[in-house]
Amino acid sequence: MSNIQVTLKDGAVREFPLGTTVAEVAIALSRKLAQNALAGSINGRVVGLNTPIDVDAAVEIYTFDDPEGREVYRHSSSHLLAQAVQRLFPGTQLGIGPAIQDGFYYDFDSDHVFTPEDLAAIEKEMAAIVQADLPIERREVSREEAIRFFTEKGENYKVELVRDLPEDAVISMYSQGDFIDLCAGPHLPSTGAMKALKLMSLAGAYWRGSEKNKMLQRIYGTSFPKKTLLDEHLHRIEEAKRRDHRKLGQELGLYTLLEEGPGFPFFLPKGMILRNELEKFWRQAHEKAGYQEIRTPVILNQSLWERSGHWFHYKENMYTTQIDEAEYAIKPMNCPGSMLVYRQDIHSYRELPLRLAELGLVHRHELSGALHGLMRVRCFTQDDSHIFMLPSQIKEEIIGVIDLVDHFYSTFGFSYHVELSTRPENSMGSDEAWEKATEALEAALQAKGVAYKLNPGDGAFYGPKIDFHLKDCLGRTWQCGTIQLDFQLPEKFDLTYVGEDGQKHRPVMIHRVVFGSIERFIGILTEHFAGAFPAWLAPVQARVLPITDRHRDYAVEVRDALAAKGLRVELDDRNEKVNYKIREGGVQKIPYLLIVGDKEAENRAVAVRKFGAGDQGAMALDAFVDKLVQEVAEKAHS
């Protein structure tokens, strides 16, 4: 009997008998690892624990802490779901059932319409299958055998999947008890390995994601190896609900969405303060970075949109109107207006780069079902800019934008990652221009030493782009900033500059946004801070709470002292107990509550209560004013 050499993750090499399984390797390494092992890999190929190792190989063991382990765990969970559904609802056809970010789903085609009550029954059935601890077995089959098998079972979707597998694919089926599914695997060794499972929700989903296909019923679930981990996950979901900007926006009186304007947000007085602070910050930062602000019209005629190409590439998202029998469109983007501004003058190469910035209100028709608070709306303000430059300036300008984005996000305490998207289908321009543009973006990222993820085919129709995805405090990511290189529009609008040689040349242009959409950014900020905005953004920065009527005069003095320094301050002189006023101030997440009674009035002091931190004790009024002024000026996070 011969032995094999197994190279472990830490580089150590150990010898095992030929045919040793991955699970047996785990046992040999540590009892704890063996207990937690969910899957493994042999020479980088993810496999089930029961897979024998038949060559010298690098072997890794995966637990739930590894993405590979989680995926196998959730994928097996989805099979469990499918088995339970087919037991309870015979005749249900299976779609696909993959693991996803936080769990898994399975798509079903059934005459029965699943209800939330069904989920409880399905969960129960799943628990029974876990209890039975059915071994999960892999079998490789020929294409013909797979097609015959699923045709006989009436699993039409599976038949379609098998037919579409590539010529050389290994076709495998996994079984647990009487349930057999087409699946590449790998899976857990048995159904008993799954511990904490929960079905989360129901949704419709098109077969293969295309609205041309039948809509199937999707059941979402999640699973964890321990109940405590499941509970933590559910708690995170609760936390996200608590932070929901739609709820907080209404409670705090920031913004609202009404039936009269679906997807068109209303900003209330307090929301406008927040918004204006963001715009103030934006204007200061952009002026400093050498931008000039412009404003272009919301409605422009159809021929402009034909010239820009939007009419042919973006029409289904555009609102149109008629004026004096001529066709007009409401702008879905700001760029064509900006092109017209550039064309107002003859430009010398000495003026470039020319950075035109615009807080531009754009309207886009989004599907009614896609609308979501401020995150997905039908009108929003882009903090747009178009930079016109010499080809030799591309790299440096992109670096400038990367720096600006970094300055913005770090001001709010966001971390972020970067993605580079390349040419999509249905795009304009030559291959050569696309290649040049993509290379320029890559060069800038490399020069800055920024790590990025590549998204082939995900660019805009006019050029490749760099996207900035920021991460909020719950670990969710949001695409905000973007830099898009555009060789098309300068061509279409025949933009020129006069070069050193006295001849006309074509400038290069980039579109870029930092916030992305101010509306969405406000939504993200609301959730990130759970409505407790840092003082510089808070609609009300401090509220003065006199304890009784006789402290009112001093409270007015305190309020006026803060207001005199430009601070946003309110006085709560209602005839209520101080406890009541404190509670209300807390509910409204006001950064500072200043309680004033006899002691404070006597010493020209304030008793400071800071949101989230509680009673801070008394402080001289002037000292507090200075402190808050400084906190606001520094844009401190808390």
Added chain:
RNA sequence: GCCGAUGUGGCUCAGGGGUAGAGCAGCUCACUCGUAAUGAGCAGGUCGCCGGUUCGAAUCCGGCCAUCGGCUCCA
């Protein structure tokens, strides 16, 4: 747009074929209070909209609108 669910006073929600109910918020009065809700009283709704069934509809049925969870798309 598609699938499913939901729509009752400013907010959160109960009820449910015989012309509406609570708590909070609001207003009035009393209490003058030291770090997260003082008490009492008053006022407030054509039950999303339109149609149908019925002696009678907020309730049952149909259509539409909006919202929520997804699919698709995207800032």
